[in-house]
Structures are given as C-alpha cells and as structure tokens.
Amino acid sequence: MSKKILLDKINIEGIKSFDVYRANGGYASVEKALKMAPNDVIEEVKKSGLRGRGGAGFPTGMKWSFLDKKSGRPKYLVCNADESEPGTFKDRYLMEFIPHLLIEGMIVSSFALEANLSFIYVRGEFRWIIKILEQAIAEAKRAGFLGKNILGTGYDLELVVQTGAGAYICGEETALLESLEGKRGLPRIKPPFPAVVGLYGMPTVVNNVESIAVVPWIVLNSGEEYAKVGTAKSAGTKLISACGNINKPGVYEIELGLPVEEFIFSEEYCGGIANGKRMKAVVAGGSSVPILPTELILKTAAGENRLMSYESLSDGGFATGTMLGSGGFIVYDEDQCIVRNTWNFARFYHHESCGQCSPCREGTGWMERILHSIENGHGKMSDIDLLWDVQRKIEGNTICPLGDAAAWPVASAIRHFREEFEWHVMEPKECMNRNYGLREKSIMSIA
C-alpha cells in the first residue's frame, strides 16, 4: 500500500461525525497553527511544494504569499468545490466521507491568510453534500473551533457554504467569485488577480478542496516531511478519480510518481480493462487535457515509463504528452469511438461556454457541429483541417482557460487519431454502424 495522507482515516467507522474525527486526532492542526504566526503557516505550505489540486497545479504556498495583507482590507478564503470537470469526482468523495478534514483545513488556511469570513462554494447539484458540510460546520462551531475567539486565541472565523446552480464555468476562480457575488459566472480579466482584487473587490485566495484538505497534515508534520513524499517536482499524494472502461472505477489516493501502467492494471487501483478488452486511449486529467493513445500514456516518446506526476505526464509537451490536470482519469477500451467522444466533449464545452469571448462562444459551437457531422457520416476530408483551424484560433484567445480546455481535446484527438476521423469521412456507412455499437446494443447487454 502506498502512502495515505488524505484518506488514511477514511475507513474509520463514524469518521463523518465530529466526535469520532476529533478522537482520531482531528483538529490537532488548528490547536498547533493558532499558536504559530500566520505567515509561518504560509512558510510551511511553501516548503511543502504543494501544487494546486484543482487542475492548474500552481504552487499553493506561492499563491498564498501573493495575498495583499499590507493594505489592511478584509481578506477572504474561498474553497472551490464546484467540481465539474468531466472525469473528476474526487472532491465530492472527500466532502462526503470525511467532511471535517475540509473544515479543519479551512480553519487553518483562513488563519494563515488572516481571513475572518471564508466560503466553500459547492456545485448546486451536490445537495446532500451541502447538508453534510453545514452539519460539520455546526459541530465544529459547538466545539469552539469556529466562531468568535477560537480556542481562546482571539481569532474569529465564520465559515459559509455557498450553493452554485449548475455552471461548469464557475470552477474558473474569477467566475466563481462573480457567482458568489450573486451574478452570472462570467470570468474576469486578469490582472488584477484575486490576491489583490477578489471577492467584493478585496484580497482573496481561491483553492481547490483537495489542496485545502492537505494543509492540516502539512501543519502537523511540517512542509519538509510533505516534500519527501512523491517526486522532486510533484510533492505529496494526489486523489485520482478513475472511470471509463476499467474494472474498478473509484477514487484512489496515489503517491505522485506511481507508474501509469501500475495504476491502470494493478489490483490495488483500476484493476485493468473491463470485459477482457484492450486499452485504446486515456484522458489522464479531466476532459480538458489532451487524450493519449495507449503507447504514449504508458511510455513517453523517449521510451521511459510514464509516471503519475506533473512532470512525467507533461513530458513531450502536447506533441506526445498531456497533463495531470484535476486527476480525472478516463480510460477507453478498443470499442470506443474517438470521434464520438470528441464530439461529446465539444458539445459539453459549447454548452458550458459563458459566451463572453467570441472565439469560444462561436468556436465551441462550430467544433460541435463539424464533429457531429463527421460522426454521423456527413463529413468531408476538409472538415478535419477546418476543425484543426478552429481549435487553433480559440486557444489562447479567450479571457479564461475554458477556450483552451475546449481546444485541447479536439487538437489531441486529431493529432493522435487522425486516421479515425478520415475513416469516418471515407466510410460513412460503416462508421454509422460502428459507434461502439450504440445503435444495435440493447440496454441488457451493458449490465
């Protein structure tokens, strides 16, 4: 078994409740941190090498150190629990099964950032999780870990669970802040960054659930200890939500640096490909990151074993590599149609584009229509080049990264599976019958 930092207590019976969580060492990091200077807590997180677990991988400690503390304005910490990246369902797991870990992390992190009002922005569909978190907050408050004068130290903190309402774009941090202010989730132009002008125009840090949930361990065990786990450039462990055509879909905590092959095929993790099929492709970090064919996800272009780490997954750039992203790991077997999957993702991004920037608003719809046409046997060879052209003109030309996120799956599908697109164009009748058998398959055969 590899090292567990986030999920080491997940199997303790009743760990969802405050009493059991506390009896198993919970909230000890609050007791320790509140005796430290806030900036010393930030230093520990810096030393840990922790990188943001939402997808971008930006160093958390550095993000914290950018927060404008000098101007004396109110500061806010906002936890991004708007988990919506296709393939990603890890934060949900943490919040549902060990909610106090996030609450503990929020208290310690808020203290480090000198925030007295902090928010957890949860996607609205997670209605039962919102209840779980509100109950956990009430329990922590009764025990004196939230509210006025926490543990007699003079530090005050209120924690609010904010409900989203169904919009992928609100996972982008400035769209999230707009939404939290009661507006449409339209991303803001950066700079200014939230660290200077964030929620209500005040200095704000936005962090992913998993990033915040790691902070208690770092405070208790030190940043140096955390940095010893994983690889030099990818410190620590990461939650990976594995799905698709595998035997054991679910959420796994891995030590960064684990070989991809071991993750997919060992019994400890995904347990191999379902139904005795062969693997065709993998999307390693949520729908936004480039899809890779089997040979490139298992080995880099240089022939080295591909590892589950930021640097190994991105080895080779977008020509032959991908990204760790959010840890949403989607495995495709030999029966899956890359054109259909790319169309499906293009439809997703078209649906979720906020409409602010024309390259994204128009381009995502254009890509969806072209892909739909190819997928349904009406495509022309020139459509493949047109598709390439459209995605290239979206990438880098939008306010927020949704444009890039929409372009990359299309670009990588064409880059690595161009012959499959061409086959759809040349053999429209055959491809109509082949869309992984959808048209013939009855509901019973998938059981």
Add this chain to the structure above:
Amino acid sequence: MLAVKSGKQVEFSPAAMDRAREIISRYPDGKQKSALLPLLHLVQDEFGNWLSVDSMDYIARLLHIQPIEVYEVATFYSMYNMQPVGRFLLEICHTGPCEIRGAEELISTLQNKLLIKVGETSADGMFTLKRVECLAACGYAPMLQCGMHYHEFLDSEEKIDRLLNDLRSKATQNN
C-alpha cells in the same frame, strides 16, 4: 425564456422566511446580493420546482435589487427550471464518461418506459426527462439526479424499473 407567470401569490411560509433571513445574514453588510443563488434555490423548492416570473420578482423585492438582475442570473444557470416540470425531474448525465458506460441506453430505456422524449413530462405529470452535463459521478455511471439524490450504476432494466417504482410509491405516500 421567461414565458410563464405562476398566477399564484408567491410568498415564503414563516419557516422558509426564517431560512431566507438566515441566508441573507451570512454576507457582509451591503453584499446581500450574494444570497441570490441560494434564495433562487429556496423559492424554486418551495414553489413547484421551477421559477415563475412571480417567484423571481419576489426574490428581487426581498434583496432590494432589480428584477432583471434576477432574470439574468436565473437564465444563466442550468439548475433553475424556467418552465414547470413534473413531480420528479430526472436529470440524466450524458457527458463522455457516462456515455461510454451506457448513458444513451439509460435515456432510451427511460423514454420507452415513460412514453415521453427528453424535455417532455409524462401524461400523469409524474416525470420530466432532462439531459444534463457532467454531474461528477463518472465512476458510478450511468446515472441520473432526482432532487436531493444521485441514482448511480443504472445499468440494467431491472434497476431502472425499481427506481421508477420507488419514486411512484413515494408520490403516493406523500399524497
């Protein structure tokens, strides 16, 4: 989009009003508009699982903001229903990871059993079918959301039948 007035007087019950006041009190002074999304959920839950113009205007008055500030938000987010829906709104995820584990089969089975298409409500007013994008249940596909709950691994006719029967009997018990 904002086609329908409810024709009903929209006003929170005392219990719902307590809840609304508690929500509004969470934010710093002058930032009460932050309560808009939670209050729209509340008014939707209280008045038939959709947002009439009357409901939205009521929230605008409660927060002292213009109705247009409510409409633009309500129409932006996918969870607010801008038209009446059936007793149970079945929201089926059809994004990639669910699709490769049988989302389309789930949708066609539901359509056949309920004799409606996606976007329609069954004749008895019991079920409405809706396609939605990723609900973060990719490892437990195929799945749908109904109200508070996710129903996952709906990969056989038997499981789908059981879910529909459970919901029907829930409706009878509550009546």
